[in-house]
Amino acid sequence: MLTTSLEFAIFLPIVFFLYWFVLKNKLRLQNALILVASYVFYGWWDWRFLILIAISSLVDFLVGIGLNNVSDKPKRNVLLGISLLVNLGMLGFFKYYNFFLDSFVGAFTFLGYNMSPDRLNIILPVGISFYTLQTLSYTIDVYDRKLQGTKDFFAFFAYVSFFPQLVAGPIERATHLLPQFQQRREFDYASAGDGMRQMLWGLFKKIVVADNLAVYTYTISMNYEDHSASSLLMCLVMFSFQFYCDFSGYSDIAIGTGRLFGFRLMKNFDFPLFARSIPELWQKWHISLFTWFRDYIIRRLKGFRKWQVARNILIIFLVTGLWHGAAWTYVTWGLLHALLFMKFIFWRRKKYTTKVAHGKLLPSLKELGLMVRTFMSFTILALFFFIQPFSKCLDYLLSMVDISIFSVPLLPENRALAGIVLLVVTEWLQREKEHGLDISGRQIPKVVRWGVYYGLLFAVFYYGGKPQDFLYFQF
Template identity: 45%
Template structure:
């Protein structure tokens, strides 16, 4: 079930009404309803994968208890090892098996020697990368004694499958989300209203901006060799806004939906196109994923190695390569991560002036914001070409045509005046950048009739200017 679908428009009010009608003190009944609703929500894609999510929940629930009960470190380690093998094994099987098997075969020329590898014809369960990371982090945190293992199976299963963030995040930590299932939720009018506003803002980003912009991007990326450099540059910039609006739109809807049920989810985006550097970009883009990789990949490397610039750079490259690979089983995604790691490592080069140590990031803060924004935006857009291109050859074609300013078919906007939704989005976000979303600004500034007029205008825009219904890009991850 997609957040931008009619089905979700029916599902959400029904679940919401039942949830609050159950009673404000019956937490377990509310949680049971959330679990059923979440499994129904997920099962609509493919009910067969419900077994996988139940199994993942069960494994980490039992692992958590096992770690908590064990007195010996080796036993704790064994439980943790089992959790990691299970979660990464599931990910590997469903998402990466064919990628690695093909890479292995190519590397060792297996087919040339008369052997072949068996590719698996299996579909990727929706949201697999998100919920396996969530369950895995729970077991690691229990092992690290950052949280107590829960014995409440219902709460834990709800934590893993909570439908607003189940299929595309934000990737929540157990210490932040799990306790929320144990406490009484009160109906906070201000929070619920804000949730609805955030849902509307998320829908605007997804339906109006991302889905319309996708038309232009798809048109240009379908035949890159036919188009001129300007058109491909235009399409690449639009692709950045497409994935930003697609994914942050999903996050906004998820966070807004959670608010309706009295839950608080983590902020996942913070106007990433205003970053001064590539390093800052990752503090503003998919924040929960960055934090996950920082805590569970980058930090352990740093802790176990010397904290020299060289070792931190190696750890950075490994982490960014994994972040790239997390996005998809393709070398273009790995390069997407590595490309950014190159510039992040350059930004961190230590420079000593008059006995004081600085790095390039420090100097970037001294340069006027518009200039640094152009610097980081140009690099991010370039890396996004590898994100969008299906092969390196395609990315190379696009880049070479952009940088050589090649000629081709005449440039057109492809989506006409709808392109204006992009600057509108930027203006609204920049103008209200201290808020979680632009509609938050309305509450204190305008009275109810004015606010309603603004909401109705946006409802009109959502219906009238909706682009072709596209799946959320991040579902495939």
């Protein structure tokens, strides 16, 4: 079930009404309702996906209880190993089986051996990469004694499958989200109102900007041989905006929906369009994933010497690339991002601790240049997300090395361009807030506020593009 669909628009008010008006102050029943709603939401794609998430949840629920009762380290290691084996085993089979099989066959073919093993027609379950990391954070934290294993079945299963962020994040930590399922929740009108505003901003980014750009980027990428180099570059720039608005739009809708039910999900994007360096960008882009790998992988490697930091950065980006998909393009994307990081490790480049142009209306020319350079670096590397397979990706890149790079490019429709302008202006003005429509601390006349809300709703209903699946569903 898409969070931008008519089905979700009917589903959400029903769950909201039952949650607050029928089951108010009944914590266990509220959690049970969220669990049932989440399984309905997830099973809307394919009921068979429910089997996998139920197995993952049950294994980690039992492992958590086992870790509570076992103090012997070898036995604790066995329990953690069971969790890792089941979760990563399912993720590896459904996401990477054919990738590793093809790579294995390709290596032997290169050596002169012909092999023809059978590939499997495997359907990748939506969101498996996300909820796998979410449930693993629980068992690892219980193993590290940062958290007590819970015996509350409904709270834990609802935590793993919480429908607002189930299929594309933010990837929550058990230490942050699970306790919220275990304590009584009161309806907060101000919080819910802010959640609705964040949902509206997310819908605008997804439906008006990303979905309109999808038609343009798809048309050019499918026939890139017939377009000028300038159009190919413009297509990549537009894909970066599409990519950002599609994914951050989902996160805004997820976080806002969570607020409606009394939950606070972690921030997943912090206005990365205005990052001044690649390291700063990765402090602001898909925060929940990058910090997950940092906390659960990198901190276990340790080491503060430059070569150790460089090794850790290389590992985290290769893992991040492979996490995104079973293709060498994603691995290459991760490797190239790691290489861009290296100059900041070995040459002590400036680290940014405040927002760009803090306290100012406009950035300096230097800041503007740094933002453009960072955005274009990200844009060029986004090619490895955009085009598949690897050979076609390289061909696209080479096609941009042409004198036609100086020609006038083909542009997307005006509604998409207008959406980008509104996006950039709004997020620039709001860059020190939580989201694009965060009005906290601002004295804005009611007529202006509601004019903005109705204007965005009008744009969503009348200027939205052809409905598209969220890009991150494929990961």
